[in-house]
Amino acid sequence: MLAIFSNDIVSGPQELIDAGSRTPSPKTNASDLLETFISRYPTAVSARVGTEAYMSYTHENQPLLQPRSFAMKEEMMCLFKGSLENYGRLRQEYGLGKNGNEVLLVMEAYKALRDRAPYPATHMVAHLLGQFAFVIFDNSTSTVFVASDQEGRVPLFWGITKDGYLAFADDVELLKASCGKSLASFPPGCYLWRASELKSYEHPKNKVTAVPATEEEICGATFKVERPHLCTSLGVDI
Template sequence: MLAVFEKAIGNPPEELKLPSMGLETMKSRQDIVEIVRSLWPDSTVYSLANGNSMASSHENESPSQPRSIVVTDDIFCIITGALENKTELRRHYGLSRQATDAMVIVEAYKVLRDRAPYPSDQVIKDLEGKFAFILFDARSGKLFIAREREGCIELHWGITGDMDPWFAAMISIL
């Protein structure tokens, strides 16, 4: 899974500021998406406003770390891995038995977003399993990225040549 966003959506933390040496060889947002498309032709790529993108592929998907994508109410969510307590969470949020892991995460986000400005850890504190996800709320321009506590699913992040942030899980070429 991959997400590449403009700085206005997600400013890279100071820790990601790289020395100017080598920046000329860094890829642009569009270049990174094209690399993913060429390496994984079956990828689903969402081209969002302002050159922002999200992508996922089911190629070489592991049964223990499946990938799921959902787009609902202008909220895009891609997850790698699995929620172990999905049945309990479906019941808690009033979702059907067919609700995927990504649907559960979107519902948890929407419930907490709409009730009050809760801290982001409130969205993930009840999620159990091995997972990493990227959620983008296009209406509000909010980007929410998380993984489980143990770090079983690697979540990589960096910056493009234009200093825009990118995030990837299960993609080792970036």
């Protein structure tokens, strides 16, 4: 699956930009990345909003237990890969019909987050149990929402193309040609929402930081959730 957004919609993290500058490598534009995906998978389904947002997916070569799905509804587009263990309970909670599926459920959960302020994003994503990664584009608010499961069982990568678009895909080799070293694995148990805000929903108070990779590694950085320091009863770090 592939999702690409202009920097007018969402900006890539500075750490990915720095990784590409620190170790220069060949890159291509977002349009070339999309064409590469479509040419590689002729049966792929694609959707776009002007030149600002592109989404495409295929069932080809998908893992048996991690199917890909796509849906469009009420100015929203969503790519979903994986499966939810608690889908049945959540389907009732969000009032989804019998013909629903995981991708529609995630869209309903996002709508609740968007429309029921101050409904917390951590609450919305933490309720999803299973193996998953998804990307939502809300055209009504020009918002991107991305998340992955706590153990990262569904691979998701993100990178920055030559012309500054932020791209997400489940195939690291696909992004490598367009993003070079401005490429990283999306951190497990995290979500991206609102002005490029990357946070952990498992540990929402802990900062997510990027560790530069070595030149030999495919990705240019690794994003990790900082763990709190152990403290004595006097409050002194040890």
